[in-house]
Every structure is written in C-alpha cells, then in structure tokens.
Amino acid sequence: MTPEEFYARAVAHADGERRLPMPAQSMWEIFPFELDGLRTKPLDPPVLPEPPRNGEGGTPCRACDHLDEGVAWSDERWVLTGFGEPLGLPFGAALMPRAHLDLGDLDEVHAAELGMLTVRIDRAVNALDGIGRVHVNKWGDGGAHLHLMFFARPAGLLQLRGSNLPLWEEMLPRFPEEETAANLRTVARALAADGGVAHG
Ligand SMILES: [Zn+2]
Structure with missing residues (x-):
C-alpha cells in the first residue's frame, strides 16, 4: 500500500x-x-x-552541537543527559551516541551497548524512591541523532500508565529542581559502577 x-x-x-x-x-x-x-x-x-529532520539533509545537528551540555553520565561512545530543566516527573533523561547515528545506523558494538545501557538505566531509575515504572521511548521524528528517552512514572499514579505519559507530563507541575538533579546524579552514579563516568 x-x-x-x-x-x-x-x-x-x-x-x-x-x-x-x-x-x-x-x-x-x-x-x-x-x-x-x-x-x-x-x-x-x-x-x-x-522535510528533513534536525541533523539530516545538510542541516546542522543540535545533538552533535550540544553533546557535552548537561551530561550526567558518559563513556567513550554514549552520553546520558537530563533535559536541562525539571519535568513533571521524578526522572527524565536521553541516551545518545556520541557519533551522529540513528538507530538503524548502529554497528554491532553500539547496538550491544545500547541494549546493556537500556537495561542498566531502567534498573537504576527503578531503584529511585517512588517510581512505578520506567518508560523507554524512541521516536526520532524531530531529530536524526538517536535519542532514547527514559521517563519515570510515579508509583501508584495509575492514570499515568502507558503511552499517554508524555501528555500527562506536560500538564503536571514541575518536579522540584533539587530532587530532579539528585535523581539524575543517583542514576549516573549507578551507571558509572559498571563503566563510564558520572558527571556532577
Ligand atoms: Zn548529531
């Protein structure tokens, strides 16, 4: 069709x-x-x-240009960054390759690492206080540079289950800035226990 x-x-x-x-x-x-x-x-x-997405068809890539900003954890091929400001949720972060690659471009090494990192991040976020579930999202309709997004749903808020979480997120009041930073730091340190470096 x-x-x-x-x-x-x-x-x-x-x-x-x-x-x-x-x-x-x-x-x-x-x-x-x-x-x-x-x-x-x-x-x-x-x-x-x-139309071309950000970072394709000769347009500059925002992810490549700002890869070192707000990094919570990194290793030689990956960075985990917060969103620079609190969300309406206890945790939100994006995992991106350092290289300008989309999901289908990943070689075997990147692909294997992506799998392991996804599991480690899920585990680390679930270990934070008050988390009901970690939602892992890959859309990529806005930017060509792979960004896998992790959002934490607060425990017990059953209406926030499933694919509407990003809509609810926009409507909820911003999570306190200090707690946002502390949660990101905790996850970064848990990741660093298995490799890479926690920043901040
Ligand atoms: Zn890029």
Missing part, C-alpha cells in the same frame, strides 16, 4: 471533515481528557518527500 492509498483508506474511515473516530482508549482511565467538547483533528494528507 502506498502512502496515498493508506491516506485514502483512512479518510474513507473518517467523517466528512476527515476526522477519525475517537480511539478506544478514550474510554480508559489513562486517557487524559474528558470527551465533552473534544474532537479529533482532520487528518492531513501525506507530505512526500518528508
């Missing part, structure tokens, strides 16, 4: 304004919104070729 065919099929499934039906999960407790007054956006047609 071509993207155009995919789109035509989706529009046939939508209403006269190209609005798709509400998702089934709008009936679940994890959906952040009440349905009253809420409607889906009209589905836009495909844009092909897609």
Whole structure:
C-alpha cells in the first residue's frame, strides 16, 4: 500500500471533515481528557518527500552541537543527559551516541551497548524512591541523532500508565529542581559502577 492509498483508506474511515473516530482508549482511565467538547483533528494528507529532520539533509545537528551540555553520565561512545530543566516527573533523561547515528545506523558494538545501557538505566531509575515504572521511548521524528528517552512514572499514579505519559507530563507541575538533579546524579552514579563516568 502506498502512502496515498493508506491516506485514502483512512479518510474513507473518517467523517466528512476527515476526522477519525475517537480511539478506544478514550474510554480508559489513562486517557487524559474528558470527551465533552473534544474532537479529533482532520487528518492531513501525506507530505512526500518528508522535510528533513534536525541533523539530516545538510542541516546542522543540535545533538552533535550540544553533546557535552548537561551530561550526567558518559563513556567513550554514549552520553546520558537530563533535559536541562525539571519535568513533571521524578526522572527524565536521553541516551545518545556520541557519533551522529540513528538507530538503524548502529554497528554491532553500539547496538550491544545500547541494549546493556537500556537495561542498566531502567534498573537504576527503578531503584529511585517512588517510581512505578520506567518508560523507554524512541521516536526520532524531530531529530536524526538517536535519542532514547527514559521517563519515570510515579508509583501508584495509575492514570499515568502507558503511552499517554508524555501528555500527562506536560500538564503536571514541575518536579522540584533539587530532587530532579539528585535523581539524575543517583542514576549516573549507578551507571558509572559498571563503566563510564558520572558527571556532577
Ligand atoms: Zn548529531
């Protein structure tokens, strides 16, 4: 199926304004919104070729240009950075290769290390106080430089379960700055116990 065919099929499934039906999960407790007054956006047609992401098609890469900023932990091939300011969650960080690589570009060494680091970070964040689950996300629609993001869901906040966590995150008050820094530092030190260096 071509993207155009995919789109035509989706529009046939939508209403006269190209609005798709509400998702089934709008009936679940994890959906952040009440349905009253809420409607889906009209589905836009495909844009092909897609515009270049940050760091591709000759555009400068923000990740490469700022790789050393806010680094919590690093080794010769990877850096773990915070987001520079508190999130609405107890923990958030991004794991990036030092080299300008996307997920599919990783060689065997990078790929194996990514797996091990993902497990270590998950373990270290789960060991922080008050964590219910660690969510690991890779989207990459904005930037071409691989950034695997880790978000901690607070324990017991069951509405924050699942893929809507980033939406809830934006609505929640910012986590205290000192506790944000302390959590990042704790995770960085736990990682450094297995290799690499904790900064700060
Ligand atoms: Zn880059």
